[in-house]
Amino acid sequence: MAVSTTPPDTAAKTDPPSRRPTWPSVALALIRTGPVLMLVAVIAVAGTLSPVFLTTRNLGNVLAQTAVIAILAIAQLLVIVTRGIDLSVGSTIALAAVVGALTFEAVASTPLVVLAMLGTGLAVGLVNGTGLVWGRLPHPFIVTLATLSVAHGLALWLAGGQPHRGMPDIVQQIGGGSIGWLPYSAFLVAALALAVLFLTTRVVWGRWIYAVGGNPEGARRSAIPVNGVLISVYALSGLFAGIAAIVTSGRLNAGSPTFGELAELDAIAAVVIGGASFLGGRGTVGNALVGAFMIGVIRNAMNLMNVDAFIQPIVIGVVILVAVELDVVRGALERRFRVMRAVQS
Amino acid sequence: MAVSTTPPDTAAKTDPPSRRPTWPSVALALIRTGPVLMLVAVIAVAGTLSPVFLTTRNLGNVLAQTAVIAILAIAQLLVIVTRGIDLSVGSTIALAAVVGALTFEAVASTPLVVLAMLGTGLAVGLVNGTGLVWGRLPHPFIVTLATLSVAHGLALWLAGGQPHRGMPDIVQQIGGGSIGWLPYSAFLVAALALAVLFLTTRVVWGRWIYAVGGNPEGARRSAIPVNGVLISVYALSGLFAGIAAIVTSGRLNAGSPTFGELAELDAIAAVVIGGASFLGGRGTVGNALVGAFMIGVIRNAMNLMNVDAFIQPIVIGVVILVAVELDVVRGALERRFRVMRAVQS
C-alpha cells in the first residue's frame, strides 16, 4: 500500500504538549513514576523508623532476602499478562532443589547440578504449558495446582522427607555471595529483569504475550501462535523457578522438600501489587519488581524494628493495602494533572 | 410497548428437537450431568479400590470432612462469578473461631457465641467489599490478601497464640453431631447450597451477580448497583466463613488461630474444578459443591487406602487433573452428541 501524508483535519482536536515545565508537569513527572513512588514512600518510612534500615549492610540483606520473590515475580508477571496463573512455582523450587542436591551427592559436578535444577524447573513448566494447551483446559489454575501438588510430593519422596545438605561452591556463591554489600543474587535479579524487559518491550514474542492476554481469540485470528506463546510462558516460569531454586539452595547450602513453600503467593502478590491485572494484557516487569521489593522491605523493616510476631501479619496487611490504595490515588492524580497541564498550556 | 406475535421467517433455520429418545439423546442426557459424572467416576474408583469407602459410616466421615470446604466453596463461587477472589476466608475462620471461643469463656451464652462468630465473619467480609469498592482497588486480590494477613494476626494476638478449648453444646453438635451416619453439618451444607441456588437462579440479586461478572461496565450502564452487589458478595463470603468457623470450632470443640489455614485454596480449587471461570460470569453452585466433594473424596480415599504420605500429593494432583481433563472431553462430547441428535431427528 502506497503511503500518503494527508494532514489530519477531522477528529477531536489535540492540544500540543507544553514545552515550558509548569508546576503541574513537574508534579506529573513525579507522580508518573508510578508504584515506584509508593516503594520509595515505604522505604522512607522504614528508614525513618529504623536507622539501620538504610545502611548498606541492611540494603544488601533486603536484596538477598527478596531475590527469590523477585525472580518468581518477573516470570509470574508474564504468566499473568496472558490471563494465566502459575501456582506451581513454590513446589518447583523444592523439587528442583532436591534434584540438585541429590545430583550433587551423586556426581559432585557443578554444571550437572545447575543443569539438573534448571532442567527440573523447565520440565515442570513444560508440563504446565502443554497440559494447559493440549488438554484444552479452561484455566491454568487447575494444571498448575496439580503440578504444585505433584512436585511437592515428588520432592518429599525423592528426598525421603529429609533436607540434603551440600551445594557446589558456585551455587553457594550465587545464592549467598556478594561483592561488598551487593549480593550476587541482586545482579542475577537485575540481569533477568533486564532480559525480560527487553523481551517484553522489544521482541516479537513479548508483543505476542500482551496480544494473547488482551484478546486470545483475536490473537488466534491474527495468526499469532497462541499455543506456542502460552507454552513458552509457562516454560519460562518453570525455568525461573529453577533459577530461584539455585538461589535458594545456594543460599541455604542444601536441597529440601520444604523449600519454596507458599512462594507462589508472594510472587503473585508482588505482581498484583505492581498493578498487573488477572484479566490479562496489562502489567510491566518494573512494577512487578517494585511489588516484590515492597513485600521484602516491609518484612525486613518489621524484623529490624522487632515488631511483635503476632502483630507482623497485621502490619503487612495494612501496609500493602495502604500502598496499593495510595497508588490508586496516585493514578487518579496523574489523570487530573495531565488535564491541568493540557489546559494551562 | 404493545406486543405482536409475528411468526419468525428469517434467520437460520432450527431443527425441532426430537421427541423419541434416540441413543445419542440418551448418551447426551448422561453426559450432560457434567462434572457430577466425574465425581461419580472418582467415587466408583474409590469404592472399588477400598471396600470400606462406600460404607455409610465412611460416607458420613466424607460429608463431615468436606463440610467446611463445601461451605466456603459455595460463597467463593459467587465471588468468582463477579470476577473476584476472596483469599481471606481461611484466616477469617481462625479469627471468628477465636472470637467465638473467647466469647464462650467470657459469657458462656450460646446465642452470643454464634452471633460473635457470624458477626466476625460478616465484618471481615464487609471490610473486603467496602475496601474493594470505596478504595477503587483494581482487584480484590489485594484487599483480601491484606485481610488474610490482618485476620490471621488478630486471631493470634487475641488468642495469645493458644488454642482456647470449649464451645457451646449446640455448636459442638453442628460441627460434630449426626443423625445416624448423616452429620448435621451435611444438612447445613445442603441448606446453604439450596439457599444460594435459589438466590442465584431465582432472585434479582443473583441475576445481578452474573451481570456484574459478565460485563461490569455494562452492569453499571444498566443501572445495576454494581458496588452494592460487590459488597454483598464479599459480605456473604465473610458470613459463610463465619458459618464455616462454627462448624470447625464445633467439630474441634475449640477456637484456635491455626484453624482454616490454606482453606481458601481448597475453596478456590473446588470452585475452579467445578468449572467456574476467573474471567467471571460463569459457574454454578452445584458444580462448586461437586468440586469440593471431589477434593474431599480423594483425600478420604487415600487415607483409607493407606497411601504413603509422600505419595498423596502426587495422587491428588494427578486425579484432579485427570478429572478436569475428562470433564473437558465430556464437554466436547456433549457438543458432538447434540449435533448428532439434531441430525438424526
Place this chain on the structure above:
Amino acid sequence: GCGSDDPAAGSDSIKVGFITKFPVDFYDTMVDAVKKYDADHKDVEVVFGQGKSGTDDEGVIAIIENMITQDVKAIAVTPTSPNVQGALDKAVKAGIKVVLVDNDIPGWKGKSSVVATDNLAGGKLAGEWLAKKLSPGATLAILQGRLGNPSLDDRVKGLKQGLGTVATIVAEPATDCDQTKGLNAAQDILTANPNVTAIYGACGPPITGALQAVKAANKKPGAITVVGFDASPDELTAIASGEQAASVAQFPAKMGSLGIETAVAAARGEQVAATVDTGTEMVTKDNVSQFK
C-alpha cells in the same frame, strides 16, 4: 506384616494406626522406626497417616476418623493440638486404645499412655543451660516456630521460665520452622543488634539458617551462643564443629518404637504405663559424638 495381602497376617493379626503431624525429617525418623517394627512383627499391621502441616488439626482428625472406619484396634498419634481430642474420644468410644506420641494432651482422660517429650521441660532445660552460660546483661534473640503450634510455643515458654532474668530478649520473630525465614530473621536481628549474645531457636531448620547469618556477618564461629531444639543432623554437625553451642535433643526413633509397642500392648489389653518419658537431653560439643 505390612499389608492385608501379607500371607503371614493371619486372623490373629492386629491392626494399629500410627499418625504423625506432617512431612519433616523429625517424623520421618519416627515413621522409619515404626516401619521397622512393622516389618519385624508379622502379627501386627500398621496403617500410617500424616497431616499436611504442624497445625493441621482437621487433617489429623480426618485420618483418625478414617482409621476408626477401618477398625484399627489402637491408634498412636502425635497430636497437632488438644483440638483433636474430640475425634480421639470417638475412637475411644469405639473401643480403640489411644496412645499419644511426641506431645501430650494435658487433662484428656481417654488416653492409654503418653510416650513423649515434655516440650515445656525441654525448653526449660535450654533456658537453664543458657542462664548458666550467659553473663548478666546478655541479649538473646528467639527464633519462634509456627505461631499457634502448642509444642513449639511450649519450647519458647519453657526457655523463658528457665532463663529467668539473665538475658534481655531483643527479638522473637516467627520462622514457621523454615530455614529461609530463619536466615532472613537472623540477618535482620544481627543488623539491628550487632552485639546480640545468643540466639535460641524452637526448631532445627531456622537455627541452621541462623548459623549461616552468623557466618555471613563475619562473626567468629561460637562468638554468638546459638542453641537449638531437636538436634537435627545439621545441628549435630554444627555443634561438633563449634559453630553451634547446644541443642535440646529429642528421640524421635525412640518415640516411634516405644509408641507403637505401647499401642500394640494396649490393644492386646495389656497394662501400659501412663507416661513413657522418652526424655530430652542437652547436646553440646562434649557429648555430641553420642548422638551422631
Place this chain on the structure above:
Amino acid sequence: MTATDRVPALRVVDAVKRFGLVVALDGVDLEVHHGEVLALLGDNGAGKSTLIKCISGVHRLDSGRIEIDGTPVDLHSPAAARAHGIETVYQDLALFDNLDPAANFYAGREAAGPRWLPRGLRVLRRRAMAEATADVLSRLQVQVHAGQSTVGLLSGGQRQAIAVARAAAFDSRIVILDEPTAALGLRESRRVLDLIVRLRDEGRAVIVISHAMDHVIEIADRAAVMRRGRKVGEEVPNPETRQRIVSLIVGA
C-alpha cells in the same frame, strides 16, 4: 412533526470533556424537545458518543451543565440518568455475553416481586420476562432461537436488535441511540426506523447518532453536526439540505 414546546426535554450547555490531551467535547450546546427526533452527526472521533455518554451518566462533564425539562440535573451515574428517564443504546451495545436474551433485555430492571421486598431480593418472573422479550424481538423481526442460550453467540445484527429493543421497550422520556442500525439488515433497519418514529409520536425526545444520511433525512426533525469536539451547525435534514449537512460534517 417538529416539537414546539418552549422548555426542551434535554438541554446541554457548554459541555466540555477531555481525555488526557484529547478534547472530546469543546463547549457543546444541544437541545432536544419532547416529540422530536434529533440526529447527531459527525465524522468518526467527532465526539458524538462522548456527548451521549455524558448525558447518560457514563462520563461526567469537566464543565458545562445538563438540564432536563428546564431543571439542571446531576447525572453522575447511569442509574441517575435512568432515574431521570434517560435510556441509551450504546455503540458498543453493553450486552452481557454470558446471559440469555431475556436477562439482557431486563438487565437492571428485572420483572420481579413481591413489591414489599427490597429490589435485589425479589423473586424473578422468569417466564414473563422470557415471553415479553420474545414478543418484542419478534416484532423487530429478529428471531432468536431457544437453543441460543447466551447472547455472546448471536450474530452482530441479532445483538444490536436486542440492545435497541431494550432501550425502547421501557417507558423512558428521553431515548438515545448510538448508531442503532449500523449492524442491521434491511428489514431490521426499517423496523428500528419505524420504532424511532413511534417513540417520537409517543412524545418522547429521541437523539439518534447515525452515519446513514438516508435514514437521517427520513426520520430526523433536526440534525446537529459535530466536528472536532464542537457543534458546527444545525439543519433540518431533507433532500435539499443534504449537501449542506455533508459539507458541515466533512468541514469543507
Place this chain on the structure above:
Amino acid sequence: MTATDRVPALRVVDAVKRFGLVVALDGVDLEVHHGEVLALLGDNGAGKSTLIKCISGVHRLDSGRIEIDGTPVDLHSPAAARAHGIETVYQDLALFDNLDPAANFYAGREAAGPRWLPRGLRVLRRRAMAEATADVLSRLQVQVHAGQSTVGLLSGGQRQAIAVARAAAFDSRIVILDEPTAALGLRESRRVLDLIVRLRDEGRAVIVISHAMDHVIEIADRAAVMRRGRKVGEEVPNPETRQRIVSLIVGA
C-alpha cells in the same frame, strides 16, 4: 469489471455448519474470482459471518469443501487461512484493546529482524511500524492521536478504520470484509469503498458483507444473497436489480 478467469480464486462447495440446534450454513456454494468484488448479502442471522469465519479458519466446516485457485485446502486455523493469502476484517473487529494502533495493525506479522532468528525472537522495528501505521490511517482519513495509547479508548469508527486498514495493507490475495463501513462516517466510508475498488484493481479477490445497498451497487461486481443458512440467489447489483436483490434478502 467482472472477473473472467475460469478458475475461481476461492470456491466454497456445499458448506454446512451447525451450532447445536442452529444450522448456520446449510449447503452453501460460493465462488469469487481474482479482480472481482463479491457482495455477500442477507438478513441478520442469515449465516454470512459464519461463512466467512469458515473461510478464514476461525470455524471448521461440518461438511463441504473449500478450494483456492482450484485446489482443495484445509483451512483448519486462521494461520492456515492467512498462509493461503486470506485476510479478514471481522464484524467484531478482533482488536487488542490493550495495545496501541501500530501494535494492532501489525499483530501477528510484526516488522522485525534479523531474519535469521526465529520469528518470535526477532527485535521489533517499532519506529518503522508506528510510521507506517500512521501513514495508512491518515490515508483513510482517520487520525489517531499520539496521546491515545491503546485502541480500547478509540471511537467506534476509529477502531473500525484500524481493522480495515490492517486487512488491506498487507499483500493478500483474498480480502474479506465483514461490514467494513458499519461504524464509519461519510468520508471514512468513501475511503474504504475506494480502497475496496483499488484492491480489486490490483487483482485481488474481495468479499464484502454489507447491509448498505448503495455501497453494494456502487462497488460489487456480483452479489450473493443468503437466507436462513442457504444461498438463495445471485445477481449483478445495479439500480435495476436492486429491488430483486432486496426481495431475495427478505424472502418476499
